[in-house]
Amino acid sequence: MKLIIAVVQDQDSHHLLNSLTEHNFRVTKLATTGGFLRSGNTTFMIGTEDIRVEKALELIKQNCESREQMVAPVSPMGGNADSYVPYPIEVEVGGATVFVVPVEKFHQF
Ligand code: 2BA
Numbered sequence: 001m002k003l004i005i006a007v008v009q010d011q012d013s014h015h016l017l018n019s020l021t022e023h024n025f026r027v028t029k030l031a032t033t034g035g036f037l038r039s040g041n042t043t044f045m046i047g048t049e050d051i052r053v054e055k056a057l058e059l060i061k062q063n064c065e066s067r068e069q070m071v072a073p074v075s076p077m078g079g080n081a082d083s084y085v086p087y088p089i090e091v092e093v094g095g096a097t098v099f100v101v102p103v104e105k106f107h108q109f
């Protein structure tokens with residue numbers, strides 16, 4: 001068994017959730033925040049059999065698109081000076097950032 005952890009953009013999360021459930025994947029959707037942009041994104045946890053991992057990845061690719069996003073300068077006051085950018089920059093936010101990890105044990109009590 002594998003656990004797929006996929007960080008996607010909020011705009012894509014509705015379609016992706018529909019598509020995964022239509023294909024009988026069991027999914028948990030979490031509201032998350034990107035460490036760099038400090039804005040909301042969505043993380044899916046998908047526990048599935050090894051042979052279905054490729055299908056899940058295919059659905060994630062189909063439903064998630066990368067987009068350009070402008071990052072406004074943010075004052076380091078009260079924040080983390082390490083991430084301070086003094087001018088607006090454009091970043092390409094990926095369609096999805098995906099981790100596939102082995103599941104040692106799976107219980108449902
Ligand atoms: P954020 O951390 O908000 O990052 C959004 C986008 O900003 C990233 O898109 C990347 O294009 C850019 N970015 C991130 N850190 C940067 C830096 N130090 N310098 C310049 N640009 C930077 P993606 O790479 O597609 O990542 C989208 C979201 O996926 C991230 O949102 C984060 O929530 C998650 N993510 C990406 N890589 C991760 C990792 N290795 N571990 C955990 N979460 C990750």
